[in-house]
Amino acid sequence: MTASPVFAPFRAVASAVRLAFRNLLQDRLRFALSVVGVGLSLMLILFLIGLRAGALRSAVVYLDNAPGSVGVFPPGTKSTSAGSAQFLAPETASAVASTPGVARVTPILLTLGLADLHGKKEVIKLIGYDAALGGGPWSLKQGREPVADDEVVLDRVLAGRHGLRVGDTFEIGGRRPTIVGLSSETSSWTGSYVFALRTFVEAVVLAPGGASFLLVTPEPGTRISELSARLQTLEGANVVLKGEVMANDREAVAGIFDRVLLLMVGAAFIVGALVVGMVIYTATNERRAEYGILKAIGAPGGVLYRVVASQAVVAASIGAVLGVGFAYGMGWLVMAARPQFMVIIEPTSIAVALAAGFVMALAGALFPARAVARLEPAEVFRR
Amino acid sequence: MDNLGLQVERVTKRFGSGDTEVVAVRDVSLVVNPGEVVLIMGPSGSGKTTLLLMLGALLKPTEGSITLDGLELSAMSERKLPDVRLRHFGFIFQDFNLLSALNVLDNVAFPAELTGVSRRTAREKATAVLTELGLGHRLRFPPDKLSGGEKQRVAIARALINDPTLILADEPTANLDSSHGHETMRLLREITQKRSRSVVIVSHDARIKDIADRVLWLEDGQFMKAIEMATDPICGMAVEREGAVAGVREGETYYFCAKGCRDEFLAS
Numbered sequence: 001m002t003a004s005p006v007f008a009p010f011r012a013v014a015s016a017v018r019l020a021f022r023n024l025l026q027d028r029l030r031f032a033l034s035v036v037g038v039g040l041s042l043m044l045i046l047f048l049i050g051l052r053a054g055a056l057r058s059a060v061v062y063l064d065n066a067p068g069s070v071g072v073f074p075p076g077t078k079s080t081s082a083g084s085a086q087f088l089a090p091e092t093a094s095a096v097a098s099t100p101g102v103a104r105v106t107p108i109l110l111t112l113g114l115a116d117l118h119g120k121k122e123v124i125k126l127i128g129y130d131a132a133l134g135g136g137p138w139s140l141k142q143g144r145e146p147v148a149d150d151e152v153v154l155d156r157v158l159a160g161r162h163g164l165r166v167g168d169t170f171e172i173g174g175r176r177p178t179i180v181g182l183s184s185e186t187s188s189w190t191g192s193y194v195f196a197l198r199t200f201v202e203a204v205v206l207a208p209g210g211a212s213f214l215l216v217t218p219e220p221g222t223r224i225s226e227l228s229a230r231l232q233t234l235e236g237a238n239v240v241l242k243g244e245v246m247a248n249d250r251e252a253v254a255g256i257f258d259r260v261l262l263l264m265v266g267a268a269f270i271v272g273a274l275v276v277g278m279v280i281y282t283a284t285n286e287r288r289a290e291y292g293i294l295k296a297i298g299a300p301g302g303v304l305y306r307v308v309a310s311q312a313v314v315a316a317s318i319g320a321v322l323g324v325g326f327a328y329g330m331g332w333l334v335m336a337a338r339p340q341f342m343v344i345i346e347p348t349s350i351a352v353a354l355a356a357g358f359v360m361a362l363a364g365a366l367f368p369a370r371a372v373a374r375l376e377p378a379e380v381f382r383r
Numbered sequence: 384m385d386n387l388g389l390q391v392e393r394v395t396k397r398f399g400s401g402d403t404e405v406v407a408v409r410d411v412s413l414v415v416n417p418g419e420v421v422l423i424m425g426p427s428g429s430g431k432t433t434l435l436l437m438l439g440a441l442l443k444p445t446e447g448s449i450t451l452d453g454l455e456l457s458a459m460s461e462r463k464l465p466d467v468r469l470r471h472f473g474f475i476f477q478d479f480n481l482l483s484a485l486n487v488l489d490n491v492a493f494p495a496e497l498t499g500v501s502r503r504t505a506r507e508k509a510t511a512v513l514t515e516l517g518l519g520h521r522l523r524f525p526p527d528k529l530s531g532g533e534k535q536r537v538a539i540a541r542a543l544i545n546d547p548t549l550i551l552a553d554e555p556t557a558n559l560d561s562s563h564g565h566e567t568m569r570l571l572r573e574i575t576q577k578r579s580r581s582v583v584i585v586s587h588d589a590r591i592k593d594i595a596d597r598v599l600w601l602e603d604g605q606f607m608k609a610i611e612m613a614t615d616p617i618c619g620m621a622v623e624r625e626g627a628v629a630g631v632r633e634g635e636t637y638y639f640c641a642k643g644c645r646d647e648f649l650a651s
Contacts (some may be wrong), residue, residue, distance in 0.1 A: 015496040022484035293480040296441060297494050297541075298469025378441045 016303045020310035023283060031315065034279035038319025038360065039326050041272025042353045045265050046327035047334075049349045052257050054342030058188035059253040060246040062127065065138040065185075067106050068215030070228055071245045072096055073238045079248035080110055080213065087210030088236070095234050096214055101222035102231075106133045107211035109201040112191060116171040117162040123191035124158070126172070128201025135215065137195045142166055143181030149200045153181035155192035157339040173204035187340045190253070215242065269356055276319075276364030280312045284368035288375065295377035304372045312365035313358065320357030324350055387452055388581055389415040389438065389549055394447030394457075396433050396604075407433040408444070409604040415549070418579040420572050422592060425601035431585040432553065434601065438583060439472055439551045440464045452548050469497055473542025473580075475552035475571075479534040481526040481541075487513065488522040491540045498545060505544075512540040516570060532563035539571055543578075550575060552584040561590055568594045593621025613638035617648050 024031045063080065074086035087109070097105045109128035114121045129135035136145050137153045143166040146152055152172075154164060159182050162170075169176045177196065186193035202208050218227050224241065231239040240248075284291070291304055324345075331343035391413040398405045408430045415421050425431050436442035437449060440456045449457045451471055459467065468474075481490045488509050495505035513519060516536045526534060535555060542550050552571070556564030568584075572594045575582050584595065592598050598610035611624040620640045627638040630645040639645040 011499050011501060012497055014502070015493060019482070019484065019493070022489075026484040287483075289478075289480060290482050293474075293476070293482070295465070296439070296468070297474055298465045298467070298472070299494075299497055300465045303497060378436050 012300075012303055013306060016306035017310045020307045020314060023287065023307070024311050024314055027283070030279060030283070034275060034315045035319045035322060037275035037279070038272050038316050038357060039322030041268050041275060041360070042320050042323025042357055043326035043330055044268040045272075045356055046323060046345055046349055046353045047330050047343065048261050048264050048268070049352065050327065050331050050343040050345040051334075051341065052254070052261050053344035053346055053349065055189065055253050055257055056250045057344055058190065058342055059249045061185060061188070062125075062193060063215075063242060063246050063249065066108070066215055067104065067134045068217045069224055069242050070216040070218065070231065071240045071242050072214040072216060072231060072234075073240060073245075074213075075236060075238050077213070077238060078240045079245055079252055087205075087207045087212060088214060090209035090211075092234065092236055093211060093214055096216060096231060096237065099227070099230050099234070101219050101227045102216055103219040103222075104133065104217040106130070106135045106215040106217070107198065108135050108213055108215060109198050109205065109207070109210060110212040111201060111205050113173055113204065115194065117158075117164065120162070122158065122162075124172070124194045125188075125191045126201055126204065127193055127195050128198035129195065130198055137181065137183035137186065137193075139184045139186075140181050141184045143179070146180055146195065146197050146200075149197055149203070150175070150177045151180040151196070152177040152200070153183050153195040154179045155186040155194065156182040156184050157187035158192040158194075160339075175200075175204065188342070189340045192340065213245075269360065272316075272319075272357070273360040273363040276312050276316050276360050277367060278364075279315060280308060280364050281368045281371070283311060284308055284371055288371075289379075291372050292375050292377050292379050295375060301373060305369050308369045308372055309362065309365045312361040312368075316357040316361030316364070317354075320354050323353060323357070327353070388417050388419070389413070389583070390448075390450045391438065392448050392450075394434075394437060394444045394449060396430075396437060396442065397445045407604055408437065410447070411601075411604070411606060412447075413599070413606070415581045415583060417548075417581055418576055419597070420575065420582040420584070420595045422584045422586060422595035422598045423601055424586060424589065424592075424598060427587075429601045430604035431601050433604075435551055435553055435583070435585045438549070439474065440468055469494060470545055471548050473545070473547040473550040475535070475538050475542050475550065475555045477554040477557045479526070479531075479538045479558070481534060481537055483526055485526075486522070487518060487524050487526065487529070487537050490526065490537055491544050494541060495544045509540065509544055512543050513537070515574065516540050530563075531559050532567055535559060535563075535567050536570065539567070539574070543574065543580075546578070546580075548580065550580060550582045552582065552586075554586050554588075555584060556586060556588045556591055564588060565590055565594075592623075595621075598623075615640045615644050617644040 074088055077086060093105055093107050096102060111126050113124055113126050115124045131145060141156050164170060164179055166179055166182060169178050218224060228239050231237055294304060327345055331345055334341055334343055391411060394408060394411045396408040398407060411434060423431055437444050444457050448455055488506060491509035491513055492505040495508055496502060510522060513522060516539060518533060518536055521529060521533060556568060559567060568591045592612065595612055598612060600607045612621055613624050615622055616637055618640060622638050622640050624638050628642055628645050630637050630639060630649050632649060637648060
């Protein structure tokens with residue numbers, strides 16, 4: 001019997017993997033439990049990452065849909081996340097509008113506020129805009145945009161939670177506007193969007209003619225860098241590209257989220273690794289004698305490690321695929337029950353979860369592999 | 384003396400040192416020729432298992448040398464020993480020690496696959512060995528569905544799959560009833576003699592003395608006496624040469640269980 005030296009190592013690996021599969025499948029219940037355990041851990045990781053992605057998306061959804069590519073903010077302000085503490089004077093808007101290369105200026109008055117909805121306070125992001133210049137709701141599902149001061153468009157999810165319909169009224173800032181439209185894609189756990197004419201919001205924040213920021217649309221052919229440089233010379237204007245504002249807004253949300261998220265993802269990862277490790281360790285320990293036999297009959301250490309590691313990788317891989325499915329299911333359930341929470345599972349997150357599953361497998365296989373390495377083949381003779 | 388077979392020269396194994404030193408095997412020498420079956424007997428703690436471990440390259444002797452087919456095992460590095468064990472030794476254990484997750488065929492084919500042969504070749508070879516051992520109808524069975532005798536025959540097939548020079552068996556009949564134990568050992572003897580492979584058996588079971596060419600008695604780590612075995616050419620019974628009825632024909636000495644057999648032989 002001769003063995004081709006070229007294929008010999010691959011064949012030995014294939015044999016080890018086959019044995020690993022058989023070992024795993026021998027106790028199907030334990031295998032199923034380990035796969036589900038890994039799946040749930042990865043689901044938690046993916047779900048948390050998805051929740052973060054949803055929160056980041058919510059943080060910039062307004063700017064992403066608003067016109068313009070350059071933002072003009074009051075000095076010291078470079079994001080929309082905290083609402084407005086300062087306002088731009090009406091003269092600044094006029095100066096910006098008369099700057100060469102500017103096609104359109106969209107003044108926005110944004111404030112965070114509390115709306116009284118059926119006796120329950122809800123945080124809202126109140127957007128004041130000029131109907132003629134844009135910056136209002138981009139996806140109206142019902143009704144129309146406001147045309148009068150006492151009219152608002154309310155986020156559909158927020159309205160649904162409180163049983164509000166078009167034609168109903170609610171209290172905000174001591175006023176009682178009528179809901180004339182319901183918008184979608186405007187829901188967020190940090191506060192849903194409510195759209196009103198700028199004059200209405202001016203009255204709420206007591207800033208007549210003021211704007212939280214201006215969104216500038218350049219004329220066709222105008223270089224944004226050149227336009228920014230020109231706008232930067234205006235007194236009392238802090239010019240930030242819209243992309244940068246969005247990045248700042250995302251960063252502000254990530255700052256709230258990331259530390260807690262990292263802890264939870266870390267915990268989920270450790271739980272997953274422990275599940276894999278425990279399962280593989282007990283499975284290895286139960287077969288201690290068999291591994292001893294393999295060592296005694298001449299199986300090299302590498303083959304035994306591969307058997308142990310393959311078991312872990314197989315369990316973690318199947319668990320990872322299951323985890324992706326669980327995460328989609330969980331995301332769907334959460335968004336159905338609490339639409340203000342957006343869960344976005346991106347391909348990169350899936351790649352991260354699969355990689356995490358692989359690392360979990362290797363971490364989980366570490367101790368069992370060490371146990372096998374320390375095994376004395378002579379033990380099988382000494383009973 | 385050529386280099387074939389197993390040669391053990393003045394092997395000693397000590398465990399511990401100083402006051403706690405234990406000499407498990409003391410200055411043992413042994414030659415096992417190709418095709419020879421040697422049975423090592425002795426009381427518990429006599430050093431049988433330690434000697435077997437050293438013969439199987441699983442334990443290094445403190446002194447002396449062990450050579451198999453010209454390879455000095457006692458001088459080899461630990462890294463090389465697994466491959467030597469895989470290709471030159473077959474092991475048979477008291478508890479059969481089959482891999483529970485694999486069926487009979489895969490249990491036997493696995494050591495062949497470890498040498499790098501294709502799965503198909505390994506399975507073909509395993510099928511042939513198992514069929515020779517009367518297990519052709521049990522190839523797909525899981526080990527736990529086999530009787531003790533069948534399990535031990537699978538273990539023998541596994542020990543033979545890589546065509547080893549030496550088969551080492553540790554108490555191979557301990558978990559078998561007397562008839563199955565004896566039958567299995569006869570089968571082992573037959574098949575190894577056909578292939579001219581050597582067998583060293585360590586056992587307490589005196590009932591298998593008749594399948595051995597030689598029986599060695601180990602006590603306190605030393606061989607006390609060697610019992611040369613012979614087969615009565617008339618009735619086929621295994622007899623100890625010492626004390627048996629002997630008869631000489633054409634210059635060769637034969638051993639018999641009784642005078643009747645000798646007389647019948649010499650008259651024929």
